Amino acid sequence: MLKIRNLTKSYNGNQIFRNFDLDIEKNRITCLLGKSGSGKTTLLNVLSSITDEYTVDYNDFKNLTYSYIFQEPRLLNWHTVFKNMLFVLDGKEAKSKEAHNKIMNYLKMVEMDKYKDYYPDQLSGGMAQRVSIARAFIKDFDVLLMDEPFKGLDPTQKEDIMDEFLNMWKDNRKTVLYVTHELDEALYLAYDIYVFGGKPAKIVYTCKNAYKMTDKEREIEREKIWQILKLQI
């Protein structure tokens, strides 16, 4: 279990979190579900130390290593796909002979190996996001953070990419913390679902072990969460 206790964080004078607690099961996909602007991205930035302007009493997340799949691919436009992968590898590892094979392996898993010499601005949004998923997995990490990584993809593509993601994840089964506002995505990918809401943000509903549910139970949960999300407008 990874814990954070009494997190308080303000941004532009607004208190986003006040005495916020979170428990995440290791080696599972946990989903934080909530409307945009509910502080989901801020939480990921706190956990990954992108920001350090916050106070906390207890924090398991502090000294872990992270990979992060952002809402946008965040690739370097002046480097090829291959070099973008190389960029996140350690200096020593990047120079080794295995680096090339390793990169090609991960690119193959997202069906991007043929595009290794392309520049990001020559790729579609979905292709670029695939590269950013491969980049996240090539790096050794304790926790993978994902911030609406499938947003803006067209529906058929989205399902393919989600399946590719699940396949890669099943290889290592590391801890994943996933943030989204799409209920169906959460039900498709997550083991545990936390519904986020309010200002300052708190967890208003918890759905554990979603992956074990029968179709009927899942429908009931969907309806429940849907009602909660609706109330938050």
Add this chain to the structure above:
Amino acid sequence: MKSKLLKIAAVMLWLIVWQILSMVINKELLMPSPYVTISTLVRLMSDSSFYYAMLYSLLRIISGFLVAAALAFILGIIAGLNRTVEILISPFITIVRSTPVMSFIILAIIWFSYNLAPLVVNLIMCFPPIYDNVVKGIKNTDRKLLDMAKVYKVKPFNVFKGIYLGSLMPFLSAGMNTALGLAFRVAVAAEVLANPRYGIGTRLLQAKYNLETAEVFAWTFMILLLSYIFEYIFKLIIEGGRHYAQNKKSD
């Protein structure tokens, strides 16, 4: 193709305007014709002093430009990352921008040798446009990419090389392009005043004293030609990288 033809037509148009003007004025002393200018240029080219003048001027132009570019690159990066350094440097930039070039030339002649003065002035004038662009490029670096590198714990040197340098490149080349055009004008102007032994500016002044207007035209033509050639070479270098990348992709 069509735009290329149009460009050639535009050049022809102005050559004809020039020719007509010289025919109307009909005084070689005031307005030599294109033909007289070219034949004067050919006559100048038959003397070795022509090439000395060109060589020395080019040395002043290019070395001043390159030293300015190197300094502007290093200081621009530091200033782009550190606001204090930027504020410390800013008065110098303001002064260079608003002081007449002639003041710098006269001061440089007082302080340095006739040979060196044009180079120094050239360096000072080339610095601000490159520096400004480098600072802008650093500040323009995408915060989101830096956050990404932070999460992935990319080493500072690789962050610099991979992110800052990449976003800097278009700014750097724009600044260097501006500075290169400036270098030709400033260095020759400085030579006219400093009057070094060899230099295009020196020859311009001599031509003026001897009332050889055709020579003034011929030298001016050479400056324009050289400036054009160097800007073209510079463009090729900048685009070289991109072409290489695109060729590589197609195999």
